[in-house]
Amino acid sequence: xxxxxxxxxxxxxxxxxxxxxxxxxxxxxxxxxxxxxxxxxxxxxxxxxxxxxxxxxxxxxxxxxxxxxxxxxxxxxxxxxxxxxxxxxxxxxxxxxxxxxxxxxxxxxxxxxxxxxxxxxxxxxxxxxxxxxxxxxxxxxxxxxxxxxxxxxxxxxxxxxxxxxxxxxxxxxxxxxxxxxxxxxxxxxxxxxxxxxxxxxxxxxxxxxxxxxxxxxxxxxxxxxxxxxxxxxxxxxxxxxxxxxxxxxxxxxxxxxxxxxxxxxxxxxxxxxxxxxxxxxxxxxxxxxxxxxxxxxxxxxxxxxxxxxxxxxxxxxxxx
Numbered sequence: 001x002x003x004x005x006x007x008x009x010x011x012x013x014x015x016x017x018x019x020x021x022x023x024x025x026x027x028x029x030x031x032x033x034x035x036x037x038x039x040x041x042x043x044x045x046x047x048x049x050x051x052x053x054x055x056x057x058x059x060x061x062x063x064x065x066x067x068x069x070x071x072x073x074x075x076x077x078x079x080x081x082x083x084x085x086x087x088x089x090x091x092x093x094x095x096x097x098x099x100x101x102x103x104x105x106x107x108x109x110x111x112x113x114x115x116x117x118x119x120x121x122x123x124x125x126x127x128x129x130x131x132x133x134x135x136x137x138x139x140x141x142x143x144x145x146x147x148x149x150x151x152x153x154x155x156x157x158x159x160x161x162x163x164x165x166x167x168x169x170x171x172x173x174x175x176x177x178x179x180x181x182x183x184x185x186x187x188x189x190x191x192x193x194x195x196x197x198x199x200x201x202x203x204x205x206x207x208x209x210x211x212x213x214x215x216x217x218x219x220x221x222x223x224x225x226x227x228x229x230x231x232x233x234x235x236x237x238x239x240x241x242x243x244x245x246x247x248x249x250x251x252x253x254x255x256x257x258x259x260x261x262x263x264x265x266x267x268x269x270x271x272x273x274x275x276x277x278x279x280x281x282x283x284x285x286x287x288x289x290x291x292x293x294x295x296x297x298x299x300x301x302x303x304x305x306x307x308x309x310x311x312x313x314x315x316x317x318x319x320x
């Protein structure tokens with residue numbers, strides 16, 4: 001079984017590459033920056049230099065491949081053009097490259113995001129048949145990427161996955177919050193509700209969706225099955241880093257300014273203007289029952305255990 005992974009040098013992609021190798025796949029990685037191979041170092045993979053935004057670099061990567069896992073994308077940027085280039089044009093280029101060079105693939109798995117569907121109405125969990133309502137540029141461009149993939153479901157065997165916040169070893173986004181909690185100060189913008197997913201469970205779900213006939217042409221939400229409040233999340237991280245932080249209340253009207261200031265002072269990180277557009281909404285929760293029933297998705301890691309493992313990895317690798 002031959003697999004191609006885009007976004008293979010990143011947090012989720014590198015975990016997927018390792019899992020595929022363990023399951024006996026022959027893995028090709030599309031790599032844009034050969035200086036960022038830290039998490040692929042020593043792995044028996046084929047490297048193809050290329051970029052999803054560069055259509056001329058893709059034919060060699062997709063030829064002879066059975067399974068394509070399209071994880072490449074942009075989660076943080078100051079400009080809408082960057083989001084479009086990565087999340088929309090990059091996805092379109094991948095689909096076109098496969099149609100032209102390898103239309104007989106067994107599955108194209110597209111990693112999208114809960115952000116493409118948008119926040120949850122109060123008291124509800126988002127299901128796959130809910131009408132999408134993204135509130136950020138990131139979410140809108142991820143939805144456009146989904147539409148491109150889904151428009152070709154009669155020509156290619158596609159599956160779309162929408163995870164919520166994903167965390168675990170190698171993640172740099174939630175590392176910001178781990179550092180805040182450890183510092184003893186954490187921003188608090190009121191009680192919110194979130195779905196979460198530990199990276200190992202997401203990887204299992206991605207592979208299940210590629211191998212299951214029931215997943216062809218489908219969209220799946222995946223989470224660990226629990227709903228966590230802001231207090232639950234702070235508590236889990238606090239326990240993991242062994243520090244009880246002081247909460248600094250942030251009024252809603254201040255949050256956009258906080259995002260802009262963070263961009264100016266620290267560059268693009270998880271606290272940015274576009275992410276603030278999402279954080280202003282209090283419910284980001286999804287129903288994972290379709291994935292459980294259709295493909296046997298069984299998440300195992302809840303947030304307290306996952307936060308501890310993540311913090312341990314951060315400490316060992318001197319990130320925290």
